[in-house]
Amino acid sequence: MSKPITEFIEKYYLHFNSAALVDASKGYVAHLKDGGKMMITLAGAMSTAEIGKILAEMIRQDKVHIISCTGANLEEDLMNLVAHSHYKRVPNYRDLTPQEEWDLMEKGLNRVTDTCIPEEEAFRRLQEHIVKIWKDAEAAGERFFPHEYMYKMILSGVLEQYYEIPRENSWMIAAAEKNLPIVVPGWEDSTMGNIFSSYCIKGELQPSTVKSGIEYMMYLADWYPKNSGGKGVGFFQVGGGIAGDFPICVVPMLYQDLELTDTPFWSYFCQISDSTTSYGSYSGAVPNEKITWGKLDITTPKFIVESDATICAPLMFSYILENS
Known part of the structure; x- marks a missing residue:
């Protein structure tokens, strides 16, 4: 079997961050080969960076067993799926004037660094379908998590008419087809969360129709012990923020607050981060700090x-797919 990425990085990535990338990738592979499971956490704008092109294959090949992500990453994979041709790249984003930024906003283009998300175009295709699913659930007295509603929308087939990228490049489609466990802390901080809030304010939906972040933690607290036997569960953090901070806390919560003293620690840890440790940010903390918090x-x-996770994650995922 040809292993072009493996051969390249093992030849040239020998020191400093490049060597850490190789070591972490080998550790991930070893963890899987020993029977371990892995959580991947997604912060930032990784879906807009089209991480789905390789993360979807990681999901299909069972190299990831649970995902924690922001509400933005959840929806932005689908936005790319249904409105890809309307995205606009702005290579000279550093030179934009305030007026040029305003002009983009008036065109319905929300800029993330060099990429403008066509939010209006995307939600024109998504909103009516997700709102119907919310309302149908409420009418039936049912409640689901944010990702479960999106799975329902994907699996119903209503979006297929809008697909603008190959379906195999969408990590959300791959996750829905696997019914992959997902936790989405802070889902309210997303466009879809804002839309849901607006319907609640108008009295057309009840907040309880979408399960809460507390219920996500309860869900994770049930999932973790059931999947931490043998080699245990590893933690692969892409970026920082709530996508990583929220789920890693399930371990100390289980054994400190619930007094389940046989709870195992996370059994592998890797973070791709550009945060700086000396500023006191948790996202930039070295892994050893997590020992003091009872996580590792x-x-x-x-x-x-x-x-940069947009550079490193695809290389690492490619190495993992080639070697496990």
């Missing part, structure tokens, strides 16, 4: 790649 053990394999 002394013996947990720990890696940190201080670099």
